[in-house]
Amino acid sequence: MSFSAERESKRIESFIKEFIKKYGYKGAVIGISGGIDSAVVLALLVNAIGKDKIKAFILPERDSSKRSIEDARLVCQHFGVEYKIKSITKSLSGLGIYKLFPPAFFIPEKFKIMYAKNRWNRYDDPYAMDLQNSGDELFLKGIAYYRSKHRIRMCKLYFEAEKLNYCVVGTTNKTELKLGLYVKWGDDSVDIEPIKHLYKTQVFELARYLNVPEKIIKKPPTPDLVPGLTDEEAFGMKYQEVDNILMELERNPELLEENIDNEKYKRIKKLIELAKYREIRSLGIEDIKDAR
Template sequence: MSFDPLTVSEEIQGFIRRFVETNNYHGVVVGVSGGVDSAVVTVLCAKALGAQRVFGLILPDRDSSRTSTRLAVELCEEFGVPHRIFSITPLLRKVGIYRMFPPAFIFPRRIQENYVKNKWRTLSRDPYLDDLLDAGNAFFKKGLAYYRIKHRIRMCLLYFEAERRGYAVAGCVNKTELKTGLYVKWGDSAADFEPIAHLYKTQVMELAKLIGVPRKIVERPPTPDLIPGLTDEFILGLNYEELDRILMKFEMNEDLSNEDPGLVQRVKQIVSAAQRRRIANVRFTD
């Protein structure tokens, strides 16, 4: 699948400008996480509209990596994007979320990460498929509720910030995430417009290099940053190069005989289970 990042960059910037102007928004709010997807969206919005018409909202919680917050701030500062750090920890604590699991701050980050990885491996035969299907035992479902509410609270704050400014909320979900269900329904999938939803993750990373996203962000292992230690590729069970290559072949109906049959089957299982994420607003007339 051919991909020209320069052309794509120009096309997305035009899309951003048209969307904002056509719908009479004054600017754009982006949830800046310290990851490559939100970095690409932030930079493209700044290039399209001017940095002063973009606002970066950085929303860490107790479990977030400090590196994520630092990289998010550095990105906004480098591109002149006004920004604010707002910890959602007090909100989550008020709701009672942290009472679901023991406090983690008393342990070094490395111990937290190793504990979570080991726990993930033992939760079920296939934790990610159970996640997609809202399956698993009571403890596992408690974990789903624990991490998903974080993105949903972030969504509320993004819209609060956007609406009081007359801004639009820019989404940061990519095509790989949409196909594999690697997002939270009514959380990071909720936005007024999606600048990179037509790009696979590997394409987003190529685009990031072209538009000047710092290498520290581009080369950092992608992570949801909702629970310590879990990276995207650890959760999915394969790397993005493999995943995107197979997804593209699915899309183009290309021959898969030279792919590892086990990986192809894994991707098929994930894509099938991810259909459940799309259940939303089902009406009687449907």
Template sequence: MKLDKSCLKINEKRVCKKIESFIRKKADEFERDGIILGISGGIDSAVSAFLAVRALGKKKVFALLMPERDSKKEHFLDAKELVRILGIKSKVEDISNLLEKAGVYKLLKFPFFLTEKARESVVRRAYEFYKRREGKTPFSQTLLGIKGKYAGILRKVTAYMRAKHRARMLLLYKYAELKNLLVIGCCNKTERLVGWFVKWGDNASDIDVIADLYKTQVKQLANYLEVPKKIIEKDPSPDMLPGITDEFCLGLSYETLDLILYGLENKIKPLKIAKELNIDVKQVSYVKELLQKSEHMRKPVAYPRV
């Protein structure tokens, strides 16, 4: 088997038909009157929203836009434009006050005089410093218990970031229950496999509609669905901390990461994967480590059998 982009090519029409049928079926099974999802301005929630509208019609899809003080204005404006294009009902819930009252912003304070670009630079330099000193990405070290010399600050940053998606989950379910709606999750397969999601945060939903699609396949679907080019082409970001983008934190491009994951999923040996992709085998080992460390995040809550 040759590892290249052709391995991940999908039949967009067939995939859309299958997902749309799944959405309709689950809405009926759960006895819900429609769909609710969070719109971030990113490609995953955009594709999920397009699919929901195609499945149930725009009158049965409700979007929540949940910015906070660290959110980039660009993403919020993209989310608003997407809502306009789809013609769906929506509500803006700024979660800054909720996070403030929970003490989240006290965990990580930037000097008030720093510009947005300066804050981004500080965060990225700190991330790279950790990688040099510890020989691991900060992200990989947060998938299990956080220990070591810099554990204190890394725990604070992790709590600071993850609280945001958990706050959004709280609001999604509040409105879902008030309006009798089904919560759609927007995590893709790549994120789920390597742990690039927040447990009980953005993975908390009634159904996931793109969870069997790698990130690059989501992009194929976005082009097919005619999602705005601006959303498709911008750097994917969790938008939880200045300067943080997916590929920067993961340490790999999605094109490479998806092919590594595909190779591992199909039982191709790490050395062969590395040779096929012309990369260091250490990168394959790193992805295997992410898979192993994040396994608990994909499982139901553990309990003893008695």
């Protein structure tokens, strides 16, 4: 699948400009995580509407990695966008979120990562369990715990955006959408999604064209499920492999059945089906059947 980063960049920037003009927004609000997706979207926004019409927010909480906050700062400073750091810890605490898991202020980060990964690896396929909302009590608590953080962040972004008549800009890509790597009513709840049509590997290409800091490009993408866990560990394969299969299936869906004995195709098929199941499960409202 041919891809021109220059052409795509111009196309997305035009889309952003037209969207904001069409719906009467005065600017854009975006959450910056320190990852490649939000960095790319921020760069596109700067090119499309100018940095003066952008409000960038870094929204850490009790468990946030200091490294992620530093990377988020780096991205904003690199593109010359003013940013605010607003902790969401009090909001999460007020909802009782932190009561699910005790604080670990004085434990070194490497031990936190080790503990969290050991918990994750207790299960045969925890990512699939997450998509199905299944598992034991501890696992379900973990799901509720991390998803609440995404939802509170989105509430904060909308609060800031609506005071100014700005749109909330999303940073989800096509690979994440296909495989369910997002939080329903969290990072999927936005006004505009500039890169939702791009696979993750294409986002990397766009990042290089847009001069995203090399540190951010080289940083392994993480799903914010478990400290230290990467997207590729959750999927069970490299992004290049994932996207190659997804692109092939986009061109020829029958390939899935032809390669059903291939373990990587089977894995992708399973995740696609579970992602669709979760979507239906969260949106579907069945009518009460006529019992007469």
